[in-house]
Amino acid sequence: MAVRVKRKKIDQDTVVVMSEMDFEIAKQVYIRYNEIGLYDEEVSFLLGKPNKYVFDLINPSEKDKFKTEQIDVLPTILNCKIRNIIPNNLVANQKIQVRATQSMVGNKLIFTYTTKIGKGELTDSETFEKTILKGERKKLHTQVHDFTFGLIGEGHFSSPKNALELYLLYKEHVTQSFRPADLQKSLSDCMRNQGEKVAVLKRTIINARYHYIASEEV
Amino acid sequence: MKKISFLSLYVINKVRLLRLVHGLSSRTLSENSGLSSGYVGMVESIKNNGQYPPDVWPMLAESLNSTVHELLPPESIEQNSTGDLIDKKVLSLDNENDIDLVLKTMIQYSFFDTPKFLTDVIKHLFINEHGQVKLLENSLNKIVDLNVLSKRENQYFKELPI
Numbered sequence: 610m611a612v613r614v615k616r617k618k619i620d621q622d623t624v625v626v627m628s629e630m631d632f633e634i635a636k637q638v639y640i641r642y643n644e645i646g647l648y649d650e651e652v653s654f655l656l657g658k659p660n661k662y663v664f665d666l667i668n669p670s671e672k673d674k675f676k677t678e679q680i681d682v683l684p685t686i687l688n689c690k691i692r693n694i695i696p697n698n699l700v701a702n703q704k705i706q707v708r709a710t711q712s713m714v715g716n717k718l719i720f721t722y723t724t725k726i727g728k729g730e731l732t733d734s735e736t737f738e739k740t741i742l743k744g745e746r747k748k749l750h751t752q753v754h755d756f757t758f759g760l761i762g763e764g765h766f767s768s769p770k771n772a773l774e775l776y777l778l779y780k781e782h783v784t785q786s787f788r789p790a791d792l793q794k795s796l797s798d799c800m801r802n803q804g805e806k807v808a809v810l811k812r813t814i815i816n817a818r819y820h821y822i823a824s825e826e827v
Numbered sequence: 828m829k830k831i832s833f834l835s836l837y838v839i840n841k842v843r844l845l846r847l848v849h850g851l852s853s854r855t856l857s858e859n860s861g862l863s864s865g866y867v868g869m870v871e872s873i874k875n876n877g878q879y880p881p882d883v884w885p886m887l888a889e890s891l892n893s894t895v896h897e898l899l900p901p902e903s904i905e906q907n908s909t910g911d912l913i914d915k916k917v918l919s920l921d922n923e924n925d926i927d928l929v930l931k932t933m934i935q936y937s938f939f940d941t942p943k944f945l946t947d948v949i950k951h952l953f954i955n956e957h958g959q960v961k962l963l964e965n966s967l968n969k970i971v972d973l974n975v976l977s978k979r980e981n982q983y984f985k986e987l988p989i
Contacts, residue, residue, distance in 0.1 A: 628882035630895075657910070677878050681834035682910040690902060691834070695881070697896040701889040702861055774909040816830075816912055 622710050623670040629703040629726060631674035633696045638675065639667045639737055641687040641694065649739065651789035655686045655773045657818030664739060669722040670709040682773055703727055716741050749798060750791035752783050757795045761809055761823065769813060769820035772796075796821055828873065830912035835878035837900045840918045842879065843871055845891040847918075848932045850951040860886040873915050920952060920959045926966045934975065934985055942982035 642652050642663075653662040656679055666674055675683070684691045709722035719738045725731050756779060760766065775796075776789055799810040800821075811824045831839075846856050846867070853867040860867075862883065870877040879887065888895045900906075918925045929952070933939065938951070945964060954960055971978045977986050 630882045630885055634881055675881070677835045677838070677880060678832040678910065678912075680881060681832040681908045685907045685909060691899055692896055692902075695884075695895060695899060697894050699885045699895070701885040703885070771910060777907070777909065816910075818910060 622708055624706060624708045625670055625672055626704050626706050627672050627674070629699050629705040630696070631672075632669075632705050632707065632724070633699065634680065634694055635667050635669075635674050637694045637696070638663075638683060638687065641689055645688060647687075647788075648790065651793070652686055654789055654793045655776055656682065657771050657773070657820070667737065668709075669707045669720055669737065670711070685773060685777070700727070747790060747794050749794055750785070750787050752785045753779060753787050753791045754795045754798065756783050757792075757799060761799070764823075766810060766821060766823040769815055769822040771815075771818055771820050775821070800824075829876040829915040831876050831878050831915050832910065833906055833908050833913055834900065836913060836915060836917075838879050838884070838898050839870055839915075841898045842867070842887050842891065843918045844929060844932060845893055847920075847929050847952055848936050848938070849891060851890075852953055856887070856890055859890040862886070871917055873917050876915060920954060921956075921962070923962055923966065926959075926962050927969070930963075930966055930970060931975075934970075937985075939976055939983055939985040940987060942979070942984040944982055948983070 638652070639649075642649065649663040649667060650660040653660050653664070656662065665671055680691070680694065683694055687694070703726060705727075706725040707722055708724075709720050711718060711720050713719075717738050717740050719736055721734050721736050723731050723734045760778075772789070772792070776792055779787070779792055796810060796812075800808050800812060802808050808824050810821050812819050812821055814820070842856075846853065851859070853871060854864050857864050857866040857868070860883065869875065870879055884895045884898055888898055918928070920926055920929070933948075933951075943951075945960075945967065948963060948967070949960060952963070954963060967976070967983055968978075970976045971983065975985075976983050978984075
């Protein structure tokens with residue numbers, strides 16, 4: 610199906626100064642989740658955060674970056690070693706100036722940015738992009754969803770569970786390939802009241818992370 | 828007890844270990860790292876869940892003559908963390924195992940390549956409690972018994988190869 614390319618919309622430059630370490634970690638996370646084929650929403654889900662969370666941290670024009678407790682779980686999510694995410698050769702207290710522009714081309718949000726480390730030279734511009742998926746209704750992954758109901762029946766959700774520990778558990782037991790988004794869809798479906806269908810799970814926040822627990826209404 | 832992530836706690840304890848080994852007070856390390864003078868003391872306290880954010884790791888590493896990667900858990904103990912928080916148990920000179928670790932690391936960093944009195948070690952580690960002095964002395968004597976250090980005329984030292 611042909612996609613009509615919308616006219617390019619460009620926002621003004623933003624200039625942000627941040628710690629080089631924070632910037633490099635965000636960059637390495639972006640590189641890594643793209644390498645392994647995850648969407649940023651899936652990384653957010655596994656971190657126990659709202660869908661937009663990782664995208665906002667990766668955004669080069671935003672100062673907020675990953676916290677230590679999130680870096681703690683990123684190697685598990687990204688299937689790598691912590692030293693793949695954390696650079697070792699940065700100058701102490703080095704700041705980086707990031708000048709970024711964002712534009713919308715078709716369904717892609719593109720950030721173009723240049724950086725300047727300390728008093729150094731401006732780098733060549735780099736881009737990072739995100740495909741905005743609109744209007745797609747994800748189908749339930751049958752085996753994943755069946756496994757969810759099995760766990761609910763066994764009382765697995767009598768205590769709160771975070772998305773990452775669930776994802777690791779499902780990877781051990783679900784034989785068909787699936788994505789974190791499939792697990793997210795399954796859990797979301799279980800949290801929805803629809804007609805005669807009653808939510809069997811609910812979501813709660815513990816230590817600033819979403820957790821899933823059996824609904825009391827069941 | 829306060830709870831923090833495994834990675835946060837590992838970095839806190841590694842920084843504290845290296846700080847003690849290098850004979851730096853928490854205030855000195857804070858100031859050398861360009862941080863406020865009470866910063867390191869605050870993070871090392873078990874009364875709060877303070878931790879080191881990633882942007883200060885390079886400063887701490889430089890002040891400790893180390894690298895950022897040396898502050899991180901080695902691959903051999905890297906865990907597939909799912910983010911469960913653990914008790915903030917900071918390395919303590921009230922704990923025999925922790926003192927053993929500090930002394931072992933001091934040996935690796937050549938502190939005992941020149942002979943040291945017990946009082947030198949006490950001063951180096953900023954120890955001022957009698958219980959900690961006793962523990963320290965016991966640990967040193969244990970290390971002597973294991974022939975890792977020697978003791979002569981009340982001085983502890985590492986026998987260097989000829």
